[in-house]
Amino acid sequence: MRRLLSITRLVAMLMKEFNHMRRDRTTLGMMIGVPLIQLTLFGFAINTDPKALPTAIYSADTSAYTRDFTAALVNTGYFEIVTEARSREDVDGMLTRGQVQFAVTIPANFTRDLIRGERPEILVEADATDPVATGSAISALQQVKQSVFDRDLKGVSLARAPAPPAFDVIIHRRYNPENITQYNIVPGLMGVVLTMTLVMITGLAVTRERERGTMENLLAMPVRPMEVMLGKIIPYVIVGYVQATIILIAASVLFHVPVEGSVMLLSAAAILFMVANLAVGFTFSTIAQNQLQAVQMTFFFFLPSLLLSGFMFPFRGMPQWAQVLGEALPLTHFLRIARGILLKGSTFTDIAADLLGITAFVIVATAIAMTRYRQTLD
């Protein structure tokens, strides 16, 4: 008599949920619209490698050399000379006001000192309040310094040509050689969108029943916790799957994100990841008294997922304790899986550890949900 699951009752729950979903056009539209909007918005908008940063130049000396220098700056693509400052005070003011990201000061007698081999100094000031914005441009500066005058000064300057270093360091930026932000953001967005919509949607689906009083009726009927939980989770796995598919297609069509690995493997991992999030939503719904609380709890879970998973900031940049926290979140593992499969062509063995991490999360979350779920109103 006390079977854990009756197929007939599960079908009843599933059909009911699908009917709810079919009738709630706003939510359904949101579930399809949110991933599309977020993907296009963030995919096109976010760029961690900004180019053509506004630069002011204050030149107390003008010659072919200084002109070459500025031309080399612009050629890196990172700098755009927007204005010429008239004085040092002017430079300061522009940086403080945020009018420019960089200010280049070429001192008086630069050309003369250069030819004399006196190693004159060019000052490049950066508004480093946002390190991400200036980082790439600053490393590009090093290249400019090395090469710009090699040709111009040959035979002219009294300075000796610098000796080449005793060895070379060769850098390969593998999997994303062009440092394209989308390759990093778009696979991650799949996880972020799934986390936000799925946790919230299950949380709401259960608390709505409590708020409308239908839970009382449901509990008075012979339906078992597992049937309620599966009935609430399975329909949204399908919704999540649609979302993931939309994102994946957009990733490849709009952003040309490479798909190196197996899409099947990614699908399987995505389903596991969805179940993890839905279990969280269901657990929240056993705690939340109403829909508002369910939404608040969703954000309580969503923010750490966003910030500690490595989606927004480098995971390895965090201190040990934060990394431990991050490891507990399913998004952390899914990010590695998605980026791994799409960009690196990871295989099952490569992602096994992360799959295990999500599985452990699912088991814990489901256990909490099942122990917290009450068949009574006590």
Add this chain to the structure above:
Amino acid sequence: MTNETPLAIDVRGLVKSFGGRRVVDDFSMRIPEGKIFGFLGPNGSGKTTTLRMLCGLLTPDAGEGTCLGLDLRNQAPLIKRQTGYMTQKFSLYEDLTIRENLEFVARLYEMDKRGERVDSALRDLGLYSRRDQQTGTLSGGWKQRLALTACILHEPRLLLLDEPTAGVDPTARRDFWDEIHTLAGRGITVLVSTHYMDEAERCHEIVYIAYGKLLASGTSDEIIDGTKLFTWRAHGPDADRLAGQLRGKDGVEMAVAFGADLHVSGTDEAALEAAIQPFRGTGKLNWHPTKPTLEDVFIHLTAGSKDNFS
């Protein structure tokens, strides 16, 4: 025991507290099969809590008993299968169609011939032609009848109805009660909570509960006779205006206007007569002793239990 009707509900000493407050306190009740019992009491008296304990939605803190011969504590899932519980608030899904709601219920009870049963229920209800309409668009009266249909779909032996007719017009209420009597005629036991005195009088027996305690039970005549309450009725011009003057006098427990008439009641027969004496000589009013109404009795009982409670 053999010649006695079996009991549908037989509970003893039920206790339920929420946050340290005893909502139901030492409650006992015996209801024979096939009877309609009215469950009365002021708001917050523990009616809903008791009904929820009976159908397994709440676990009693103390007490024991059986519903349909099944143990309240250990066999709640089995009780649920044979019980229909109609919640106070409409609790079918408003965004599902009428038919979808009934099919959902039929599936949850794993019934056979579901399509057939649902169709015949819809025809009996008179909603067959509107079966694909969303439930939320029905009027209050229709919602109540649909809710009743949904909770008798699985042919329960016990019906627990929590204020089923609140906010429903008189015609719909009468239809509703006719239906309940038909069901009882088929041997279904009904426990129905209500605030309407006319409904209470349509029950075979009444159980009166206030502040979590059982105060009276029996037929409506038994309860009226069992309460030692004396009532005088004044009839005449402006009789109802005297209520204010009589209230608070020794021996007068309540003075209530019924239209142009006045009911004055108290438990001390002599003191009551003494209290109305000054108003009897005026000649315009016609005073005579009368049988207290069920309402008089309930207000008296509630007032009395409040004193004990505080």
